[in-house]
Structures are given as C-alpha cells and as structure tokens.
Amino acid sequence: MRQRLLNIFDILLKTxxxxxxxxxxxxxxxxxxxxxxxNTSWKNVEKAIANLRDGGLxxxxxxxxxxxxxxxxxxxxSGYYNLKTVRLKNIIKVIYEEFNASIxxxxxxCQNTLRERLLAIKGIGEETADSILLYALDKPIFVxxxxxxxxxxxxxxxxxxxSYAQAQEFFMSNLPSDVYLxxxxxxxxxxxxxxxxFKVPKCWDCPLKGL
DNA sequence: CACCAGGCAAGTA
DNA sequence: TACTTGCATGGT
Numbered sequence: 001m002r003q004r005l006l007n008i009f010d011i012l013l014k015t016x017x018x019x020x021x022x023x024x025x026x027x028x029x030x031x032x033x034x035x036x037x038x039n040t041s042w043k044n045v046e047k048a049i050a051n052l053r054d055g056g057l058x059x060x061x062x063x064x065x066x067x068x069x070x071x072x073x074x075x076x077x078s079g080y081y082n083l084k085t086v087r088l089k090n091i092i093k094v095i096y097e098e099f100n101a102s103i104x105x106x107x108x109x110c111q112n113t114l115r116e117r118l119l120a121i122k123g124i125g126e127e128t129a130d131s132i133l134l135y136a137l138d139k140p141i142f143v144x145x146x147x148x149x150x151x152x153x154x155x156x157x158x159x160x161x162x163s164y165a166q167a168q169e170f171f172m173s174n175l176p177s178d179v180y181l182x183x184x185x186x187x188x189x190x191x192x193x194x195x196x197x198f199k200v201p202k203c204w205d206c207p208l209k210g211l
Numbered sequence: 212c213a214c215c216a217g218g219c220a221a222g223t224a
Numbered sequence: 225t226a227c228t229t230g231c232a233t234g235g236t
Contacts, residue, residue: 021217033217034217035218037216037217037218038216038217038218038219039215039216039217039218039219039231040216040217040218040232040233040234041215041216041217041233041234041235042216042217043216043234043235044216044233044234044235045217047233047234076232076233077233077234078232078233079216079231079232079233079234080218080219080230080231080232080233081231081232081233082231082232083219083220083230083231083232084231087219122219122220123218123219123220124219125218125219125220126218126219127217127218127219128218128219131217143217145217145218146216146217146218147217148217186217187217190217193217194217
C-alpha cells in the first residue's frame, strides 16, 4: 500500500504540478484562512482575506482588539460571518493570551500538545486544527477533508467507511512523515477531485485509472 | 429555482 | 455511535 500511495502521488504531481498551497503567506494568514474556508469556497475566502489585509487587520494584536462587528463586516463574503467572527476571536485569544502573542512560540510546542489545545477551542475541529498544524506551523500531520474521503472510496484504498482518525491513520501509517509530502499530497487530492470527480460518485476516467 | 463549497457544534435517537 | 440542523455568502 505504501508503494501504491507513492505511485499515486507521483502521478498526481506530474499531472497537476506542485500546488504550493499557502506558499509565501504568513502563518497568521494561513490560520485565518483555515477558519474562514470551513465549508466555503476558497474564492469567497480570498475576498475576505483581502478585506482584512486592506484594513491592516492581518496582525495578531489588531485581530485581538478589533470589534466583532468590524471583523464580521470584513469577512462577510466568506459566509457564516457571525460564527466565524467568534471562531477567529477564540483562536486569536488563545494565541495572544496563552502563547505570548507569538506564532513562533506556538509552533515551538509539540504536535500532539498543540493539536489537543487547538481542538479544545470552540470552532476548531479536526480538519481546521490539522490544516493549521501542517500549513501554518509545518507539523507533519495529514489533513483529511471531504475530498480525501471521496478519494479513498473512489479508488478503493480503504474498505468501508472510515472516521477522520482512521483516514488520517491510513495515510500516516503508509507514508513517510514529511511536511512537504503531506502538504502536496492533500492539495493534489483536492486538485484531482475538483478536476475529475466533481459531483460524481465515482471517478471513472482520471489520471489514476488502472492503478 | 436548486445545489454546492478545502466544517463545526449542539441536539436527538 | 450515527444522523440532523443551523450557520450564510457567492458561483454554477
């Protein structure tokens, strides 16, 4: 299975190229994006991030102090804006008050400790927590999302249904623990799904056909 | 008009 | 454990 997963990765990489998700963005911006993109198209999130940047709000202390109504108005385009305002405030508050307002210090903590702390924040679930760990803090953890689950089913990689933890364990026990690999693999699965398996239960004709 | 998008929490059975 | 519902905008 390990070799099969690596073969699939090579094909996806050759087909779609490096996705470099969130390259050159600041960790804070990635954290904000991870919350805003919950069940929302990235297109809508980009507008919200641009609004925050234009308002000079993409800084920890600004986000910490900005009034809820102001924040909600800036992120309106990302949907669920009242909910996400609270969620952003929740995680910013933790970073600010428990981690010395330093994402560098935050990142210096061990992966398991961080994951537990993130999951304890209202509004941060498994996918958001893992996205933050991998994409913002460079921790080697595999992100599972709706596309990844569809991918496992469509390509008969996993027997029956699997929980988030089981899907994650599947990838992490069959792949070397590597930030670059986990980063690109997840992004490539999304690229595959969005190109070939969109709104279709089975991916009949895609670059992985015959594997 | 309906349906979906890089979820989550709270409630119910 | 396994559904169901509310949250909301913008694109197809």
